[in-house]
Amino acid sequence: MSSSFDKYQKRRLISSYFSVVLSIGLVLFLLGLLGLLVLNAKKVADHFKEQVTVTIFLKDTAKEVEIKQLEKSLAMADYVKSTNFVSKEQAAEFMKAESGEDFMDFLGSNPLKNSIDVNLKADFVTSEKLEAISEEALIKNFVEEVSYDNDLVNLMNDNVKKISFWILLLSALFTLIAVLLINSSIRLAVYSKRFTIKTMQMVGATKRFIRKPFIWRSVKLGIIGAILALIGMATVLYYIDKTFPELALLNKPILLIGLFGFIFLLGIFITWISTFFATQRFLNLNTDKLYY
The missing domain is CATH 3.30.70.3040 (Alpha-Beta Plaits)
Structure with missing residues (x-):
């Protein structure tokens, strides 16, 4: 009976980790694609302008x-x-x-x-x-x-300005959404361990000692999610470059490396900061409130 319960708990834990990794990977992947769009928006606009x-x-x-x-x-x-x-x-x-x-x-x-x-x-x-x-x-x-075609030129320049504005606005909004989604996934994962956190605190463990394994585990999940996102971004980038070689998307490797590095570090930072505040919240809760 105990063995069956342990296996059930283990499956739930693996399922929880998988959900967190998938959430992080998907959000970072979409954020990375938006970053690629931001970096190459001018290049794409320039390509169409040069067709006039x-x-x-x-x-x-x-x-x-x-x-x-x-x-x-x-x-x-x-x-x-x-x-x-x-x-x-x-x-x-x-x-x-x-x-x-x-x-x-x-x-x-x-x-x-x-x-x-x-x-x-x-x-x-x-x-x-x-x-x-x-x-x-x-x-x-x-x-x-x-x-x-002067009308086409005016229309193209007006649209480029509008699109650039909306891309920047969408980037800021999507970054906020990404942080909130990843934070929610991490908080749910920590919530399932709230009794463990309180038990460790009651036997005398310091807050730093309690937080450390949770943060380290979340950071590892963030790294895995970020790697999955980077693989997806690299695949999409390779496909677009093969389909539209005239855009020369790979001609600025420093910017691409910077974007990939930013997405990777963002995955680590968001999981770290989310886990820190999630564990801190349960550390500060009274035992009675853990049931609500």
Whole structure:
């Protein structure tokens, strides 16, 4: 009978530890994913900004040397990420592939223009900078028109500001929730041992001596939970990097190591501080109140 009861108690204890580890691991994992989002929010925003294309259309009278000089000056500009010359023949082939019809059969000639597609660095994708680039290009007499989607640029910049604000707010809120959830799990685990705590105190054990094994056990659970969270974060990070290599998420290893280290230490700190206050609460309770 006693053996069966001991096995039952042991299963309950293991189940309790498993619940605490799972809670800690899941909360830290979600918090870590949010941290990855915060670290890479600007990089993702920059990636989309750099997809905005400024198209400089050239007159048919433009000489090859003039086009080459314009391409070279654009490539050397500190605000330009890349340039690409698109001939009128290439443009016609692209339109044919897109529409499935050869419009030149109806028109008899190619009305399209030679052009240079320019992609700017993210920090320069603003309405003011695009307008300045457009005016600078139009000064040249062989440039016919400069085209870009100004409404898209304004919308993108506004959304980036809004998203950045909400990400920071969500990070603060989720950090608070993480602390509260882990604290609740630890308090429940300590609550199941409240009679043991009071018994040790009644036989003369000091508060520090009583707290020590509880804190050490919780810290070990926190370490295990943090390791599980880090494994999950590394898996997600690896998958995203393989799926979207253009985001180059692994290009800043120092920041990633810092984030992983922060999550690991956070798991230890929260479990330590939660266990400290949970045990302290039961140490200060009267024996009669342990039943409520």
